[in-house]
Amino acid sequence: MSLTQFSTARPSPRAIPVPKVTVPALGDMKRQGKPISALTAYDYATARLVDEAGVDMILVGDSLAMVVLGQENTLAVTVDEMLHHTRAVRRAVHRALVVADMPFGSYHGTIAEGLANAVRFMKEAGAEAVKIEGPRVELVRALTQAEIPVIGHLGLTPQSVHRMGGYRVQGRSTEAMRELETDAVALAAAGAGAIVLEGIPREAAAQITAALSIPTIGIGAGPDCDGQILVFHDLVNMTFAPPAKFVRRYADAAELFRGAVEHYREDVEHRAFPSDAESYHLPKSAIKAMQVDFADDDAIVNRDAWDELSQELKQA
Ligand code: KIV
Secondary structure, eight states: OOOOOSSOSSOOGGGSOOOOOOHHHHHHHHHHTOOEEEEEOOSHHHHHHHHHTTOSEEEEOTTHHHHTTOOSSSTTOOHHHHHHHHHHHHHHOSSSEEEEEOOTTSSSSOHHHHHHHHHHHHHHHOOSEEEOOSOOHHHHHHHHHTTOOEEEEEESOGGGHHHHTSSOOOOOSHHHHHHHHHHHHHHHHHTOSEEEEESOOHHHHHHHHHHOSSOEEEESSOTTSSEEEEOHHHHTTOSSSOOOTTOOOOOOHHHHHHHHHHHHHHHHHTTOSSOGGGSOOOOHHHHHHOOOOTTOGGGOSOHHHHHHHHHHHHHO
16 A cells, blocks of 8 residues: 555645636637647546646547557457546546547447447546547437537547558558548538547648648647647557657656666665665654563564664663
């Protein structure tokens, strides 16, 4: 158990009220030409850091399956697992828009099933929008009519990994580009509040972005989208794999954490941790009252530490 508290005596930036980012606010940002920043997060601590850094949108992505749960692809993660992580993120976030990724299988059956699962993300986890992959126009319409904001996701859609034959860049021909644009326009007309464009040529993303009145948020789609999203673990090098072309690593958390953990292990092994200052102590009166049998050598495991304590008891 950790007794460490997340709150501190100093007021955090969270004490200052800030306007909540909403799906309509993302639309305003597009109209005002303000780039939208988005990142994934899957737990309280990370989501809190991302929110406090002023990122506009936090996606509890199903990439959770790979970067947090160590699975080979995103297909196995369940609604209950996604709900669990979305709740943790929601508790941390004050400003950013919290979007829950609907996992594979949770919206691929009937519209009613998709709707029921989306309602769970809003009701049970506090999500403020859901994201679904592919041109599921009827479902987007049904969710919108049910007051559930939807973010679409087109291009390289990881839940279609088997149909695509791997994680391949999409929209590389003029025909494929046109198809993507048609899908994007249809999703927007059905009520999508924004569309993630993943793994498509910059030129295709630019054309789709220009054609839509709702924002596009790119990942591996070039700089002309209305916003950008990355997987948090890619950003800080916590993925144990060479990064994709579109990833920029802003920190090396793997090196930082590995160094910290090795240092801790060495300190424990050399009895350099914890120090006396990091230990709790009896009150002096209790120490005086203790009748310690200093002669019982057999019971003493660490002679140096015991001698030090004996000295302290004598001086007390
Ligand atoms: O699950 C995820 O992290 C995503 C982003 C890559 C957009 O869908």
